[in-house]
Amino acid sequence: MASTAPEKTPAARPWLTAEALAGQIDLHCHSSASDGILSPAALVSRAKSSGVTLLALTDHDTVAGIAEAREEADRQGLALMPGIELTARWGRRVVHIVGLNVDCEATALQSAIAVRDDLRQARAVQIAERLEKRGFSGAYEGASALANGAVIGRPHFARWMVDAGHVSDTAKAFKRYLGAGKIGDVIVPWPELAETLASIRASGGASVLAHPLKYGLTRTRLQALLTDFKRAGGDAVELVCGQQNPVQTREIQSLVARVDAASGVDGNVERPLLASLGSDFHQPDQSWRALGSVRLPAGVEPVWGLWRGQGTDR
Structure with a gap:
């Protein structure tokens, strides 16, 4: 043990x-x-x-x-x-x-x-690509700006979606796009x-x-x-x-x-x-x-x- x-x-x-x-x-x-x-x-x-x-x-x-x-x-x-x-x-x-x-x-x-920096960066790119295909243009740039040098996470995408007017709050961003089983749920x-x-x-x-x-x-x-x-x-x-x-x-x-x-x-x-x-x-x-x-x-x-x-x- x-x-x-x-x-x-x-x-x-x-x-x-x-x-x-x-x-x-x-x-x-x-x-x-x-x-x-x-x-x-x-x-x-x-x-x-x-x-x-x-x-x-x-x-x-x-x-x-x-x-x-x-x-x-x-x-x-x-x-x-x-x-x-x-x-x-x-x-x-x-x-x-x-x-x-x-x-x-x-x-x-x-x-x-x-190791996790690399994994998170690769996931951020995939999330952005999926969101772009759903019509959310500028997802990566928006999340990156909110991360302000930190590694991009799903909460940054959620906050960008609120700021861009796509959803009313971050909870809805996760419920519709970023949560488990949604398009932003990238397996890492x-x-x-x-x-x-x-x-x-x-x-x-x-x-x-x-x-x-x-x-x-x-x-x-x-x-x-x-x-x-x-x-x-x-x-x-x-x-x-x-x-x-x-x-x-x-x-x-x-x-x-x-x-x-x-x-x-x-x-x-x-x-x-x-x-x-x-x-x-x-x-x-x-x-x-x-x-x-x-x-x-x-x-x-x-x-x-x-x-x-x-x-x-x-």
Whole structure:
């Protein structure tokens, strides 16, 4: 079975302070470096004003916003954890893996990002070609302008379609053209789950299965995903993601407990899957995933327990 221990550990963790851990924690959000609306600096400022004390910037398949976010976090007095959300493949399903406390310069992480950059660029070209054939002229140029140097994603196409007057909002863009089974749903051969977790581990980070309830899986299939995730070296599960019904949170806890029990945790054979949380913030007008709006339930072991006692105070 794959080890869950990070192979490389960054020397300093200035974000890991008692004050930061005692406050409001948000370990999943996006800036304009990927498909978010706010710049990394503006996002950090908004997090600070929302009461967040520890924030992880986890842009899709990039760490390009970390430096700007760190500079603003230092200015604001907010603890920032470097992170990323890597796209991966589990069978025929696309899943997202959050990497926390990663070394942004690590060769393994940079290689993983480069692979996904190429895949995303090829997908963007295909999406644009399909939209052009449906009469949406200028799709690639429009999405590229909105991406503003970031790798183009479907949300950029959705925003362009709104700006161009083709649809009234981004939800309709996905429902009609970009969502599953639509013309903009281009199949991408993303790196496999185990490979993705290995990249994060080799970069000194911890792997978190993001928003497990958003994959549309039956509970049996979700348990299978959790099992494979743990066997591949996964560290934690996003127990709470944005506004979430407490019943749903308990369902995830129950599935995680089953996976832990089946893998011998009760006999102290290996560490249980830990708990993470995040708003999955993308833009200010989405109240259901506002920065700082998430809380872990009592009695769970948080993912930051991996590094407790190993930080450096500012």
